[in-house]
Amino acid sequence: MSTTNTDLAALCADYWRTSIIDIHPGSIAVRGFPIQELIGRVSFPQMIWLMLRGELPGDDEASLLEAALVASVDHGPHAPSIAISRMATSCGLPLNGAMASAINALDDVHGGAGQQAVELYASIAARLDAGAPLDEAVEAGVDAFVAENGKYLPGFGHRFHPVDPRAGRLLELVDARVESGAINGRYALIARGVEALLKRRKNKPVPMNIDGVTAVIYAELGFAPELARGVFILSRAVGILAHAWEQRGRGERNKGPMPRQIDYAYTGAPERHLPDGAQPREG
Structure with a gap:
């Protein structure tokens, strides 16, 4: 079944569909409000609310x-x-x-x-x-x-x-x-x-x-x-x-996480050593 350019365009448009923001060349609308109307008139908490909830509080x-x-x-x-x-x-x-x-x-x-x-x-x-x-x-x-x-x-x-x-x-x-x-x-x-x-x-x-x-x-x-x-x-x-x-x-x-002058507590084994005659591993 062939896929037309119209089908692909519709698929792309739906892929990241959003009700939050609508952007076109020269135009930005947030939840339907032109951004230039929000700038200077809406506080940041109001903007958070608008973005998350869809309406102004x-x-x-x-x-x-x-x-x-x-x-x-x-x-x-x-x-x-x-x-x-x-x-x-x-x-x-x-x-x-x-x-x-x-x-x-x-x-x-x-x-x-x-x-x-x-x-x-x-x-x-x-x-x-x-x-x-x-x-x-x-x-x-x-x-x-x-x-x-x-x-x-x-x-x-x-x-x-x-x-x-x-x-x-x-x-x-x-x-x-x-x-x-x-x-x-x-x-x-x-x-x-x-x-x-x-x-x-x-x-x-x-x-x-x-x-x-x-x-x-x-x-x-x-x-x-x-x-x-x-x-x-x-x-x-x-x-x-x-x-x-x-x-x-x-x-x-x-x-x-703490000053180097302060020691941490070591709770592991006391100092120990390999047995005499232990051979180094090769490879």
Whole structure:
């Protein structure tokens, strides 16, 4: 069966079909909006929303997304992704290579807590939809999550901060948007329910951290769990870039994960030797 040029053109047009952007000579439209109308009139958080969701957000939605992005940009050079960007730069990688190396570390363990917290909240929300009371839904959701994923509960507690300084401010903004009607506050209620459950079980506060609160924001704004991680990566990329650029200016070479003056612990066999008379291998 012969294939005409028209058939091939249709095949090529369909191969990478997209509803995101339409480009022709002299024309660029993003989700239907001419790019020149967006430039200077739309903020970067609004542009992120437009690209991912297909429509422009309202001002309250955009400002809440922006707050989450601002809060997550950096957590110091001891954070693995940031440390990787600095080490990679000192090893001679250009900025793009350092950023790529660091972003690749943002997987389930380091970088996935926000996505996992959204998934936890969604499972509790599903139990609420099925008619369970809040306390019962929270307890069942947490127990199911722990049974499947282990005792670590994403979004609560922090190994460095007794109280995460970012969380309180973000919760204030969430509560303000609930009061104004911009969001309904369902996931904020769920997250606070988890916080209360942990306090009862552990007999001490286990407050929400940055991942738990930004997960509330992403869930309230309707972002899918996987997109919550993707948007977090957009935010953390700013910190990664800043640290890589700062490291570039220091002119240091081949920095390892800790200063060379500090010994690591060797736990292998004690010094030993080949038996006398052992012959070297040939070839």
